[in-house]
Amino acid sequence: MNDTPVGASTSDIPDKPNLFEKLFDSATEDIDQALPWYKLPKVLGLVELIGIRNTLREKNLYDTSRLPAVNAVVPPPYDEKYVTERAPDGSWNDLVHPEMGMAGTRFGRNVPLEETRPDRDRMLEPSPREISRRLMTRTELIPASAGNVLIAAWLQFMIRDWFRHGTSPTDNPWIIPLAPDDDWPAPPLTVMRTPPDPTTPPDSEYPPTYVNIMTHWWDGSQIYGNTLDDQQFLREHEGGRMRLVDGAPPIPDDPAKNPTHVSGFWLGLGMLQSLFIQEHNAICAMLADAHPEFDDESLFQHARLILSGLLAKIHTVEWTPAVTAHPTAVEALHANWWGLEGERLHDAFGRLTSGEIVSGIPGGTTEDFGVPFALTEEFVAVYRMHPLIPDHFDFRSVATDAETLGPREFDSLAGPAGLEALKANRLVDLLYTFGTENPGLVTLHNFPKYLQTFTRPDTGALMDLAATDILRCRELGVPRYTAFRRLLHLPVPSSFDELSSNTEWVEELRAVYDDDLDSVDLIAGMFAEDRPEGFAFSDTAFRIFILMASRRLNSDRFFTTHFTDEVYTPEGMKWIDDNTMRSVLVRHCPELEPYVGKLDNAFALWSRAGAKA
Template sequence: MGPREAAGAGTAPARPDSAERQAADRTPTGHAPPAARSGPQRGGGPAAKPVTGAGYRRSRFWALYDALAGLLDRRFGWDRLPTPLGLAVLVGIRNRLRKRNLHDPGRLPSVGPPRPAPGPGDPRVRRTADGSCNDLDHPSMGMAGTRFGRNVPLDSAYAEPPGRIMTPNPRLVSRRLMTRTRFQPAGSLNVLAAAWLQFMIRDWFSHGRSPSEDPWTIPLEPDDDWPAPPMTIPRIPADTTRPPGYDGPVTSLNTVSHWWDLSLVYGSSAEEQRAARTGADGKLRLRSRGTRPMAGGEADPAMEPGFWLGLVMLHTLFTREHNAICDRLRAEYPGWGDDELFERARLVNAALVAKIHTVEWTPAVISHPTAVIGLRANWWGLASERISRALGRLGGGEVVSGIPGSPTDHFGVPYSLTEEFVAVYRMHPLIPDEYGLRSLGDDSPIRRYTLRELSGPAALEVASAVSAADLLYSFGTEHPGAIVLNNFPRLLQEFERPDGRLMDLAATDILRCRELGVPRYNEFRRLLHLPPARSFEALAGDPGLAAALREVYRDRLEDVDLTVGMFAERRPEGFAFSDTAFRVFILMASRRLNSDRFFTADYAERIYTRAGLDWIADNTMASVLLRHHPELRPALRGVGNGFAPWHRAGGAG
């Protein structure tokens, strides 16, 4: 039984007022700001300029609608209602989140924020390298180097104090609750789904390089066999735009563009973009070492932490896709030069990736029928793909014909990705520890590798030695791990960075949320208008797991970390991750489309061309794979979603 049932049928715990909440709820978790922090710095900065969307659905009708949706969700759960009613409830849930869970740290004091630099070309008709000028009235919105936003009120976004941040010890949480005791597969997915997520995450956000000095030192238990004591975890890089003496809510910077612009392939700076391009026909370099520089200039991408074979495979695939789009556009518009072809192909490629994630990857990972319809409606609208493609847009709004082509809307808050969005996407259990590479032709084994043997510079060696089709086939026919407790990859609990430093990424995930002011599990649920877990037994749904949670957290339910709670809770039918994470997802997944003019007001033929829009509409993950590797056709025949398990060659099981 999950937290919803534990709260009691039809009732939600009464929300205390702000003062009571600080005394009762947040004090145990260390998030109540000290009295000394109650001065003007907690919001005393200059107010941001108003943006579109202020007053979103504030009428009495919508207030009643949202209240009824919340009541039905608490009483029954959106996922247990008939599909039409469940969809209506999800609309109300998203309305409430849009109105109450978008908060702008840009209003806090700031010095020297990044400013857009003049670049080549007209920003009205192209994406800039750093993400600036997406909103032409607010050019720095969402650009590289700007702050992460928040989905919780800024008063709840303080870093935990020094004595509290190690309670309980993150390494203890990792060893007792995260360690993979046996591999628990996600049987409805293939390993490409795990690789895709990292491909997206590296595009969406990065806190940048952590400083080498003054790391966190993690105490070790006497029986801990950590090979390089003491254990240290680097701190999050400082927000360089905070003024001296700042003592307010946590703010941090996203070093890549916040927009869904495929910056992993194209770069988030003019220097990266120049390094990626050939300078002819709009095309990107296909490097012998597998991928473009990802850290700027000619830096070796294989020396970036987190670089592995899955990233190489997808980066190469969508570099090839960009070049194929260039060929199509050049055939259609033979007079276009290198820059024009590059910019238009980039728009098409980025939109295709956003579409694949919206209507294929996400429905594969959260395959509840109601959620699948809602996710596809984000792109195609409730009118369905068939009607939208046959008749075009029916009206201006997003409900009937989808977000692409609808008006741009920031919902009253300048757009950014959020720290809570980062937190709920910490899904390392998807990654297996071992990989059996096999031949596409007859399913015969090539070699078995550990994750460590496929990471860093070794990934490029494997990519050179094994054909891309065999690699894709191997990933497409194996399962990733389930996102649950006791299923964290052991090789990520002793992860060797390219610089030789060892890290426990499970302990790091726990510490990062505490360091970045992301509330712990129960308080996080309250702030997302969800009932908290009432007991360890209700949270875990299993007596043994409940006992382990109780022991690690010393009977303090309010101490349970967000990641731990999400991995423990009951998941809706078909979901690979938690309903708690889903709340952030339904808010932010559509927002990334709604706020981006290249997916809304400028998702039009005058920007993309007719050929470009048709390319986006006509293609799927499977068609991209088959365009560049037609030999995969037998493995993909009849597979409706490229992230579902493929057919094994020769009928192998």
Template sequence: MPNSLSKPNGTASFSSTSSNPDDTKDNNKKQVELVPSFTPTLLERLGITSFHLLNKLIPWYKLPGIIGAFNLAFLRIELRQYNLHDAYSAPTVQGSSVTDPLEDRRFLGARHSDGKFNDLKQPKMGCTGMRFGRNFPREACGKPTEEELMTPNPRMISERFMARKEGKFIPATTLNLLAAAWIQFQTHDWFFHDQDTNKKLDVPLSKDDQWLEEHMSLFPTKPDEILDSSDIKCPGYKNRNTAWWDGSQIYGSSESITQKLRNHDPDGKLPLDSRGREQFLPRDEQGNVLTGFNDNWWVGMEILHTLFALEHNAICDALRQEYPDWSGDQIFDKARLVNCALMAKIHTVEWTPAILAHPALQIGMAANWWGIVGEKLTKIAGRISKTSEIISGIPGSGAEQDGTPYSLTEEFVSVYRMHSLMPETIAFFSATTGHHAATIPVVDTTFTKSQAPFDGPNGLSFADVFYSFGINHPGAITNNNYPNFLRNLRTPDGQVRDLGTVDILRDRERGVPRYCEFRRMLRLSVPKTFEELTGGNKALAAELAEAYNNDISLVDALVGSHSEPVIPGFGFSETAFRIFILMASRRLKSDRFIAGEWNEKMYTKVGFKWVQDSGMKDVLGRHFPELRETLRESKNVFAPWEMKMGSKEYNGVETSV
């Protein structure tokens, strides 16, 4: 679907009800204005206009790689211009040096666990308890009526478009299961909503529904208090996590939690419990893991949280050797900075090119970090351009908010609904011989059972589990690929949930626009028919039409994104991708510790070199030497690893190893 032309410098108007972009002149339809939050430079405006004209003939993904990468760079500028919107009506909510003074100068050079003081002029920006922003004007993201919330029935949508038909698993053969675990590991750093435990959302069930409970209900999202009349029509919702890329899933989203997790180690290290040759995260008496974010826990989170706790401690050792007189606080602070930056780098230059395997993205994501001059020249000469993120990358280019206070957005949360990545079972193998050890249902590795693969006389090592994740495939992000256990998930808080139903309801209750409106406000073409939406898949089009009562404007953003044709090499839809390229770079560009003070003074010479010279392969090899040989020829750790002979002989079906 080619892009539709927008106004690159001025106000753009789009209908909030029609599925046809030509209907914007209809005075009977409500108009939503996309007002630019800043004015691009003349060069940027020329680039945006030029690529709009080119894209009328050739979409960006059919251009040669380097030209496509430049196309995306200018598209990102336009997205920043029109698709960043504050959830607060008053800028004073972000705080100031008067209302929120920096009383401890330690946090000039260290991350505050509450997320405060990243921006010294707006110290509460991005901190825990601040609202999610929007990628669309708030008037287009209003609270639904009860009828709108339940129409069409979300459980019916889950049954028809989420459930694996006949239990059939659709693998994503260009990725490994580590890629699936990684994105959950990252989203646990970025966002988490409050629930209103005093209320219930009851989902109607049909007479022939196979739901095992008597009824289906869940706690609604808890809205923030009303601060302005606009909050009545479009409630704000608080983020329980910090919005920064600050490793809060490991370190916590409050200083009090961080101090408890640190356990006052004099070398700034995180405590780990030894069990034979392995080290595990500590647990409380109930078996709950002690880490910054332990909800939705399973073995995938167990291995990644442990890996980056080990990495933190290794950085502490390197800093202690270089700075023997430093306090534990000094070492901890710098080790955290380094660890967080390394995770951001891995996500940018490794995970993203794996799931979006397109030449323009390979170039573009590397340029996000290193600039178009590339890694080698940047390491030799430093930044060629002091401010250009295109020439020398986002780190060190200068923090910028593009006219809107930084936050993550409800739409960003929406496009990261990737539950279909999860398989039903995991086949585990020896990292040294490759021989099959066991196949375990994922549900038997969840919550307090996440250490199950390590237990018993034949328990696996961390190297074994990482190797197994490296050769197993995740599920494809498409229709009818949610695992059965996530559609009947019993959680420690006593709830029983169908996450397919939950995903649909959460988008609706939080005012995420439906699919056609979502695309229109991203200036993408909007399908007029169900068959156009599905790229000619008549069977899927007919099923969508029946489920959505022949009204294409009702199609949910998630279902539409799962139904549209996918760009070659992409692991998810172009609709979701537009939010991704905007917000992925914003997490870097808004951050003082990445876009701003990106230098040896902030990170130390040891720490800065650690980030620049390390990748996921280095992290795994540093802590699990058994994996080095397997990974030697790997070009991307999140793509399927080379299998050992014993693994090749295994005839797996579910995990398609």
């Protein structure tokens, strides 16, 4: 009899933990129930995090790719170049299973598939709009006081690399009832449904699955696109370089392919795309000097590998520590890249062992932990962090701290207007402004007001993104808060009083959810949680980070067995080792050096002109 859980892989099963490993993981799980990692001394907290990750790897990876399918995407024929180049569509990263992680393949899950059937009877209960109005509405920004708004821009920049469900069908939308006192300007409030999985057979008995139209890999697709046609359009076709038009990425003539018309584009995203296109071109110039034998194609492909590696490093050792600035979490995230041996030893001696705990994941062995790699719907859910975005921006010049654009509201910086603002202003001034202003904390009552009445740039339709986030998690079968914590082996609150130390929030949650604790949505519960010291978001969300931040590196051979001088070039590996977000900013905007040059982390709040550090 096959007792493999529904959706779990039936091949490539890794060796089961030995007795000592089982005892260790069980012990850390038990301790975590009573004393979470962030309340322990650093060394003990790190040990607990190792055990938590082991447990999550064993119990919280579920495969949807091997469920019955029709019309599945087919990888291109094998070409020897794929051994050392990232394919445009993400295929052939795994040379045995070339479809793994390519654009158009399914999202995986971090909870058992039988737990992901949407509860159709409660899809609109309680009303997502009332949750938005009564629990999410921001009256004034609750700041993440240690960070800067580049944190919010970077998050959107990464999301554009990782996942997108595609364009929603316009027929049969969700229609959310409105309360009598609701001032929604264009009744009714509708939310378009997530596009169905085109690979699902008719009358499938399994829970619904959905596809990711982006590649699942950490491969810079927010810069390079997800198809060969995208790439060809974006490239100069000389010297490996990519194009910039008036300081911004080029825009296709076809309105349907205009990236500024897609929900989610804003000035912050465009700024980072422009900055890292410049970084790609700088890498090409470096490689051309070191390797005059490289042609345009070789320069482009090597630069893509190098830049993707640098992006992954920045996210791992700079961005994530900036939003999870607890000393234990920072140490753990640095260990993902350099291991517990640390950056200095790693730079001096390289990998001291083959193991990831001592020497980090990059350059180690490729490991899927028995389940084909895919990003997951739960990963998407915990990255719904719109409260990071402020409503108000005060644009100032780096030279004088005087106004350039002047005060602007977020709604004037989204969609095509964001592109116009990018083209009309110096990138250095825009970056300076973002670096010297705070993002928001990911909490209740801190949702950007302009995203509660957001106008889609492509259709002109009004959206409440707070309500949409709630409904989207329900629609995609992401478990609600108490079930989610139980499935992630976390203590489950037994009363509303245990959701938060903020007694006012507790009463608001109790009223909105009609005293039904198990109905509390994942996002509402996570936003209400007391956060670990230094965190901008919840420990519940961090559990998915613990699992998936490592997995994105573990499963990608370009970060493991092929993270070598032979594939990247020695100069490319050195570029990744030597560079940070801080050095990228200063290379392309030297005027920023007085503000970021002495910072440990460029995502920390910068000093302003006249108050230089």
